[in-house]
Amino acid sequence: MSQAGYMNNYLLRSSGVLLFLTLWETAPRLAWLDPYFVPPLSVVVAEIGLLLGTGDLPIHLLVSSWRGVTGLFLALLIALPLGVILGRWLTGLADALDPLLRVLSQVNPFALLPLFLLFFGIGETAKVAVVTWVTLWPILFYTITATRTVDPLQIKSAAALGVTRSQMLCKVILPAAVPTIFIGIRIGASLTFFILIAAEMLGAGSGLGWLVHNSAMNYLIPRIYAGATFIILLGFLLNRFLLYLEKSLFAWQEYPASWTTAGEIRPYVWRPGKGAAIAGAATLSVILILGACEVRKLNQEAMAGAGGSSGHAKHFGTPVESGSGGF
Amino acid sequence: MGKNTVRKAGVILLFLALWELAPLIGLVDPVFIPRFSGVVQTILELYKTGEFVQHTRISLLRAFTGLATAVVIGLPLGLLLGGWFPRIRQATEPLMELFAVANPVILAHIIIFFLGIGESAKTFIIAWLCVWPIIFSTITGIRTADESLLKAARSLGLGRWQLFRLVVLPSAAPSLFTGLRLAAGYAFIMLIAAEMMGAGSGLGWFVLQSQENYHVLRLFAGATVITFLAVLTDVSIKLLQNRFAFWNGGPAENVLEQGRWMA
Amino acid sequence: MARDADVPQQIQTDAKIVVKGITSVFHLKKTRTTPAGEFIALNDINLEVRKGEFLVLVGPSGCGKSTLLDILAGLAHPTSGGVYIDGKKVTGPALDRGIVLQGYALFPWRTVRQNVEFGLEIKKVPKQERAAISDNFIHLVGLDGFADRFPHELSGGMKQRVAIARALAYDPEVLLMDEPFAAVDAQTRESLQDELLRIWEATGKTILFVTHSIEEAVFLGDRVAVLTPNPGTLREIVKIDLPRPRHNSDTRSSAEFGWIRRKIWELLQNAPSDARPHPNAVPVADAISPTAAL
Numbered sequence: 104m105s106q107a108g109y110m111n112n113y114l115l116r117s118s119g120v121l122l123f124l125t126l127w128e129t130a131p132r133l134a135w136l137d138p139y140f141v142p143p144l145s146v147v148v149a150e151i152g153l154l155l156g157t158g159d160l161p162i163h164l165l166v167s168s169w170r171g172v173t174g175l176f177l178a179l180l181i182a183l184p185l186g187v188i189l190g191r192w193l194t195g196l197a198d199a200l201d202p203l204l205r206v207l208s209q210v211n212p213f214a215l216l217p218l219f220l221l222f223f224g225i226g227e228t229a230k231v232a233v234v235t236w237v238t239l240w241p242i243l244f245y246t247i248t249a250t251r252t253v254d255p256l257q258i259k260s261a262a263a264l265g266v267t268r269s270q271m272l273c274k275v276i277l278p279a280a281v282p283t284i285f286i287g288i289r290i291g292a293s294l295t296f297f298i299l300i301a302a303e304m305l306g307a308g309s310g311l312g313w314l315v316h317n318s319a320m321n322y323l324i325p326r327i328y329a330g331a332t333f334i335i336l337l338g339f340l341l342n343r344f345l346l347y348l349e350k351s352l353f354a355w356q357e358y359p360a361s362w363t364t365a366g367e368i369r370p371y372v373w374r375p376g377k378g379a380a381i382a383g384a385a386t387l388s389v390i391l392i393l394g395a396c397e398v399r400k401l402n403q404e405a406m407a408g409a410g411g412s413s414g415h416a417k418h419f420g421t422p423v424e425s426g427s428g429g430f
Numbered sequence: 431m432g433k434n435t436v437r438k439a440g441v442i443l444l445f446l447a448l449w450e451l452a453p454l455i456g457l458v459d460p461v462f463i464p465r466f467s468g469v470v471q472t473i474l475e476l477y478k479t480g481e482f483v484q485h486t487r488i489s490l491l492r493a494f495t496g497l498a499t500a501v502v503i504g505l506p507l508g509l510l511l512g513g514w515f516p517r518i519r520q521a522t523e524p525l526m527e528l529f530a531v532a533n534p535v536i537l538a539h540i541i542i543f544f545l546g547i548g549e550s551a552k553t554f555i556i557a558w559l560c561v562w563p564i565i566f567s568t569i570t571g572i573r574t575a576d577e578s579l580l581k582a583a584r585s586l587g588l589g590r591w592q593l594f595r596l597v598v599l600p601s602a603a604p605s606l607f608t609g610l611r612l613a614a615g616y617a618f619i620m621l622i623a624a625e626m627m628g629a630g631s632g633l634g635w636f637v638l639q640s641q642e643n644y645h646v647l648r649l650f651a652g653a654t655v656i657t658f659l660a661v662l663t664d665v666s667i668k669l670l671q672n673r674f675a676f677w678n679g680g681p682a683e684n685v686l687e688q689g690r691w692m693a
Numbered sequence: 694m695a696r697d698a699d700v701p702q703q704i705q706t707d708a709k710i711v712v713k714g715i716t717s718v719f720h721l722k723k724t725r726t727t728p729a730g731e732f733i734a735l736n737d738i739n740l741e742v743r744k745g746e747f748l749v750l751v752g753p754s755g756c757g758k759s760t761l762l763d764i765l766a767g768l769a770h771p772t773s774g775g776v777y778i779d780g781k782k783v784t785g786p787a788l789d790r791g792i793v794l795q796g797y798a799l800f801p802w803r804t805v806r807q808n809v810e811f812g813l814e815i816k817k818v819p820k821q822e823r824a825a826i827s828d829n830f831i832h833l834v835g836l837d838g839f840a841d842r843f844p845h846e847l848s849g850g851m852k853q854r855v856a857i858a859r860a861l862a863y864d865p866e867v868l869l870m871d872e873p874f875a876a877v878d879a880q881t882r883e884s885l886q887d888e889l890l891r892i893w894e895a896t897g898k899t900i901l902f903v904t905h906s907i908e909e910a911v912f913l914g915d916r917v918a919v920l921t922p923n924p925g926t927l928r929e930i931v932k933i934d935l936p937r938p939r940h941n942s943d944t945r946s947s948a949e950f951g952w953i954r955r956k957i958w959e960l961l962q963n964a965p966s967d968a969r970p971h972p973n974a975v976p977v978a979d980a981i982s983p984t985a986a987l
Contacts, residue, residue, distance in 0.1 A: 199438055211657065220641060259792075263766045278802045279800075301535040305627070338531040
């Protein structure tokens with residue numbers, strides 16, 4: 104495609120978004136829409152800037168990220184080994200378990216949330232548990248499929264060299280399965296983001312979802328829009344980033360496992376090296392460590408604010424004090 | 431095949447037996463995880479009093495209205511964008527991608543400015559979540575129709591409408607069904623969320639009420655019925671798919687893999 | 694039929710490879726269209742291959758030639774009989790045999806160099822040495838400059854060269870090739886055959902090559918073992934007296950070449966009438982892969 108064609112295509116593709124943003128700005132200004140209920144784009148952007156400036160948005164972002172990343176890690180910890188075992192060694196068991204796993208994966212996360220709130224109180228555990236539950240299934244299913252469908256020819260040619268079991272796992276099965284597993288992780292991450300924001304609206308005192316919920320309770324309309332826009336943008340970027348990572352990490356694939364309709368023009372593909380891996384690991388650790396501190400601080404504040412009597416602390420398997428009389 | 435089915439059923443029975451026995455022998459606290467038989471009994475009692483029938487009917491109606499709205503909007507839109515207006519599709523695709531990412535739970539706070547807290551807001555947010563997989567899978571289905579198949583059909587002198595009805599639609603059908611299945615799943619997820627956020631009836635409201643009153647048996651009863659309904663819906667659509675679009679799993683599965691509607 | 698316990702662990706022989714009384718029977722499960730039963734893939738095969746010889750197994754699909762190769766590779770076990778390399782019984786896969794398969798079977802996440810080095814990694818050869826060896830073999834198969842490419846960036850013929858380099862790199866004495874050129878186009882195929890002969894002459898490996906193409910068999914082999922299906926039986930071993938080197942010459946168009954090709958063709962045609970493949974047998978045999986359990 105020529106340079107001009109490339110530009111034209113780019114313009115065409117952005118035209119829809121640009122038109123929408125223009126409408127968002129002009130419609131309230133021209134009073135086609137009530138500017139009280141629909142603040143113009145510029146007002147919302149200014150509000151986002153304000154929230155970023157006061158540090159509200161970064162803190163809630165950190166808290167939400169911590170919850171998401173923790174849940175995701177827990178899900179990986181459970182689903183990856185289980186998936187490899189079921190996909191590679193206990194295939195008969197995997198077949199027998201399939202319907203049960205499908206039914207369990209259909210358990211509604213929102214129906215589960217009250218259950219977890221009951222088990223764990225409204226501390227962090229309930230939210231992290233819901234996130235883990237939701238993320239677990241795509242990762243597990245994709246890991247089973249991935250390890251099960253490794254090209255038998257590749258296995259055969261490695262087996263002909265007399266490789267040991269662990270060599271077969273590390274040098275053939277896992278590298279072959281990783282792209283498909285990554286799709287599971289990407290879907291899991293998307294689900295995490297979706298469920299987490301919702302969970303934070305139903306039972307939390309912090310996080311991005313709570314920020315929007317709280318604004319709505321207080322009729323801070325520009326703040327609702329600011330929070331919502333920020334969350335949508337974040338979700339969009341997260342999704343795009345993971346897709347991009349997938350393409351660049353697994354560029355060796357003959358048929359990339361996911362080829363979205365959006366990817367008509369294949370851009371230059373960056374291949375992540377050691378530096379990128381270190382940066383990624385560092386970001387995750389920062390989220391985990393700083394997030395944990397922040398979450399702890401916020402929960403302590405919330406507890407102090409509530410007088411500590413309403414049982415908002417974490418409970419592992421012990422009944423919530425104020426509720427035990429109800430049974 | 432028969433042996434396999436028996437084994438699969440056996441695993442499910444084993445799970446239910448475990449659910450029954452674990453609280454009984456004190457493996458888990460029966461206050462938090464009641465026995466399966468207790469849950470079944472509660473479901474039956476609630477059924478007898480008519481309470482459950484009422485909530486289930488309301489919930490199903492809401493889910494169905496939302497899903498139907500999504501199909502009525504998404505299917506024609508997907509067909510038009512995928513088949514006839516490629517330039518409009520290109521122009522709107524990034525915007526749709528953004529919209530698909532927009533979490534309806536958050537949108538709910540904005541929607542109620544326009545629609546109030548009533549049924550239409552619930553229908554809207556359910557439909558909002560369901561419409562994107564339908565649109566995207568329809569577009570994918572239409573666009574991935576085999577070129578050589580189309581050529582062969584055109585060479586037979588098929589008209590536009592015939593081409594669409596006899597070639598394009600059947601080859602897009604597997605993808606359409608996959609989108610529908612995804613959407614039905616989302617309808618249930620969103621339904622419960624919507625009923626928890628602001629409703630006075632429905633299974634989601636029932637479950638939340640039970641939690642707030644620490645009524646664990648009713649909570650489990652509600653969650654079990656919701657799961658049962660979701661599985662039932664999924665299985666029925668899968669059966670429909672096997673009946674009407676049995677010939678291909680191909681590109682349709684990619685839609686499942688995309689998962690980009692939600693981020 | 695000899696029981697497995699009667700098969701000696703070691704035999705006295707000068708031959709590189711000895712195939713002794715190999716019989717392989719598959720038990721077929723009952724399916725919707727076929728009853729349960731037995732399928733004899735190989736029936737009492739006896740064969741000797743000299744050191745440095747190029748032996749070709751030729752036969753139609755379903756004659757068990759790939760099964761025989763799998764047994765030689767140690768990937769499948771015969772129902773009875775044994776395979777000996779340097780007089781020692783084969784009990785499983787090992788690095789004394791290299792294998793090249795029809796579908797390339799390259800690891801797509803590894804570059805050409807990393808693919809070639811795979812066996813060396815298994816052998817725990819130090820990194821420095823690995824690089825020198827892989828350079829050498831990448832050069833041998835004519836892929837200089839492609840060492841850091843990924844398989845998806847190569848043509849089918851190039852991929853097969855990588856597969857050959859990978860099988861040679863850890864220096865096995867025997868090279869087992871299962872229809873390696875079946876997936877490439879006709880022209881590439883001929884040039885790969887030329888290339889293979891050149892590599893064989895340069896390395897002096899013992900090669901056992903499976904194909905269903907009579908021309909390929911005649912062009913490559915010192916001897917051609919003709920197998921007929923149902924049950925897989927070794928019909929005859931034909932000695933190919935065409936002069937070497939055969940690559941870069943007019944071997945393929947010589948009268949002698951045509952004469953031998955015709956002879957093998959007749960051998961395959963005139964299989965005993967009761968040995969005609971059963972209508973169900975061919976697809977069934979194709980469907981069974983002894984490595985499926987791996």
